[in-house]
Amino acid sequence: MRQWGLLNWLMFAIFFMSTLSAIYSLAQIYVTEVKADKALLQFSEELSSPEYLDEQKPVIKATRFSQTHYEERPKVGEVFAKIEIPSIKLEAAIIEGTGVEQLDKGVGHYEGSVLPGETDNTVLAGHRDTVFKSLKNVEIGDIVRITTAKGTFVYEIQEQLVVDKHDRTIIVPTESATITIITCYPFDFIGPAPERFILQGVLIDET
Template sequence: MRQIGLLVSVWLMLLGGLVVFDQGQQWLNQQQAISEWRKAGIKEPQPKATVVNFTLKLARQLQHKKLIFSPQGIRWEQRPRSGEIFAQIFIPKLGVKVPIVEGTSEKELERGVGHHIASVLPGEGDNAVLAGHNNTAFTGLGKLVEGDQLIVESKEGVFTYIVEKTWITSMDDRTVIVSHEQPLLTVYTCYPFDEIGFAEERYIVQSRLIGIE
């Protein structure tokens, strides 16, 4: 009996030690994260702050720095019909807010930004793709840089993206609309910007989802 009692005591001591070690490790990790936030000039989140809200705050404070995490996106309950205005895109840096129309024909692009029907909708996981004219909806798109925001407002929610990269490619480059593991928003327009009408190149702005409200 004494041996059994001794074994139980040792087991409980080991278990307690593991719990203390785990809690200590979590505390050290938390302190390290807070230290890194403070070095970057970021205030640590309050206990009541949600992950999404803190992500938005972190993105706004970091601006051009790489984010560590992002939401995984939602699933739209109702898909828009062809030609339907179902959302609007707000670009804070440019001060523009433009309707998003389902489809990318000339008729749709005359009414706002067109959504590629073969891509997911904004806010969903994967790559949502939008197209717009460089002399109307996407005037000034070339001014966006890494860290700028694109915000899509819809009845399904408000989706905030942060620009990660921009590039120029040919009009036949289909990799712009390919699937991605992360929830992205890819927008493009004709390039050069001063070339109205037919243009053989496209200017691409790709951003990543960082917040859902």
């Protein structure tokens, strides 16, 4: 009888810890989504401010080797752009940097990569269980729209692949204005994921 009681307590403890872990995970996702919404609102307000509206943004015809010039790069932690993927109804803020704090607010921009619209490879990253939870549904040919103070840049997804988490061959220079979007994979993996889900596209339009 005593042995049965100990077994019950052990099972209860395991169940209790699993429940606490699930609640904690849900709470973390909720907090992250709140931070992401706040960051997106912050960027939207900045974009509609008099300082931005007073700037003259000429329409630039997109080319394979398009080049957009930024007077200065955003600081780490700064919300400087908005990403939209209409096919999965995604709209999120882009923050400079890919640390924990930045990815908690939305999509992170690798500091070593060029800014949206510039020639070369613009690299973005985000969590698979929050901002990029629907990224697996993006298909070849889908559109990615990025808005910054310099204008709106439209990319077309041309490649989808999965690589090992240590693979750095996709974060390389390119001759054209390219975007690389990265998240952990598999999407339903529990714990640190062993692979990375990659989307790559090229700039097809800008205004």
